[in-house]
Amino acid sequence: MNKQLTIQPRSALAELTATNTRELVRDGKTMFFVLLFPLFFLGLFWFIGYSTDADxxxxxxxxxxxxxxxxxxxxxxxxxxxxxxxxxxxxxxxxxxxxxxxxxxxxxxxxxxxxxxxxxxxxxxxxxxxxxxxxTEGITAMDPLRTSMASILMVSFLSLAFLGTAVPLVSLRGQGTLRLLGTTPLKRSVFVLSQSPARFGLGLFQMILVISVTFYLGYLDIAHLPRLIVTALLGLIMLFSLGFLIGSRARNAEATTTVVSLLLPVALMLSGAVIPMQVFPESVVRVLEWLPTTVLANSLSTDLVGSDSGLSIGVSWAAMAAVAIVAAMITTKIFRWDSVIKK
Structure with a gap:
């Protein structure tokens, strides 16, 4: 019997995962932004800190x-x-x-x-x-790089989830690729799951990069590393779920890119890295503290640089898990293969 006939075909999940990984690596624009964001913000806040100290x-x-x-x-x-x-x-x-x-x-x-x-x-x-x-007044001196490390990791994950996940998904819908896949027995959950491994690997790279820099600068207590990894992985899953949710219905890739690109600096500013929370009214702060991105940034800062976020890590984990579960459930319900809205 021909040897080729004895080879069992790979599952749909394995085939789609391999194909998606190749397409992601070949997409220079997406890879550029996903890998550039952590390096850009690390350089930016290092320069701010250096300039402040030099003057x-x-x-x-x-x-x-x-x-x-x-x-x-x-x-x-x-x-x-x-x-x-x-x-x-x-x-x-x-x-x-x-x-x-x-x-x-x-x-x-x-x-x-x-x-x-x-x-x-x-x-x-x-x-x-x-x-x-x-x-001498008891106020902690401003250290821009230390203050921003958690937010840098959060925004890196956010760029991966939105620019690197939601936008390519919308592009596939606009090109008609998803419509073709929709004519097959492929389940929506299998397709969504196939998009995750390659992007999860990039997220791990971003995490390792920021954690390594933080450890080199002396901000990270190595004893807190296990809990920090759990927080980062849970936050990454949460943002992926939100990215898939955005990409589940959107039809225009350019409009989606514009919207999510605006969300990145807004999330960074509202996390406390750029604008101190103290400048906002107390009622506004209570709302901002429960934004998914702010919860993630504050949770990361607890173990990444030893900051006190004011929220227990257990509550933070529960909040992020709840957002991830709800977003994933909604995505599986409203995901659309076609870009045409049926009346």
Whole structure:
């Protein structure tokens, strides 16, 4: 018997998954935006932080009494930072070390550059997560890159779910490809599921990239990594579900691209990375905190950079799971093969 006749054909899911993966990799525009977004925003917020720190006053550090005083003095000197006595008029940073925790207190009236002081502390073995940088008024110093890391990962997932999933799906409908598939016994759920593996792999790449940068910068406590991965995967599933929901009925790829492209910066701004939540009225904040994208960004920040989101991780997981389930159920009900609306 011919050997080819003995080979069992692959399932519809396997065939569609392989085909979709090839098409996605060949789509240069989609791949460009999906892979560029995390790199672009990482570079943008790094530049903001660098510019802010470069324009700040020259640091003159007062080192409070500490058991490792000589060691920190040497580390500060290696960073090119001058240490001065407490009564020196030029003093603008008070450095306090308590065991493995350190506090860098900045003069509120003339805030100095503090990144090199933090690096000096890291050089003597104090982790970045154990270093607090505050003003004399008790306000946490603004660190643009640290504040934005969770939102960067959230927007990266969002670009993948919307630009990399919803828009190509709408394009297939506009080209008539979905209409042809609709004439076959193929189930909607199988088709939707076949779109996920390749995009899920890209999402994992985005996650690994942002987590690696965060760990390198010292913001991530490795003990929180398992919970962070669960949060990221759950958030990715939630956004995929929303992406499929948008692509389940839309007919015009250009209009869909325009709409979802506008949603990306809006989601970034409302997550607190660009516009602090404090500028909004309390009633508005209560609404914004429950947006799916904001819930994801806040949940990621809890373990990614050690921020307090004010919402327990269990509640966040439940909220994201609920959104994913509801969106998936609606998608399977309203998904349309054809671009023509039947009257």
């Amino acid at each position: 700040a006053a020259t640091p003159h550090v007062v080192v409070a009494e500490s058991t490792i005083g000589p060691e920190i003095n040497e580390s500060l000197e290696n960073q090119g930072i001058a240490t001065v006595p407490r009564n020196d008029p030029a003093a603008n940073i008070l450095l306090t070390i308590d065991g493995e925790h350190a506090t860098v207190t900045l003069a509120a009236t003339d805030q100095p550059s503090w990144s090199q002081t933090v690096q000096a502390l890291r050089d003597i073995g104090i982790p970045r997560t154990a270093i607090d940088v505050v003003t």
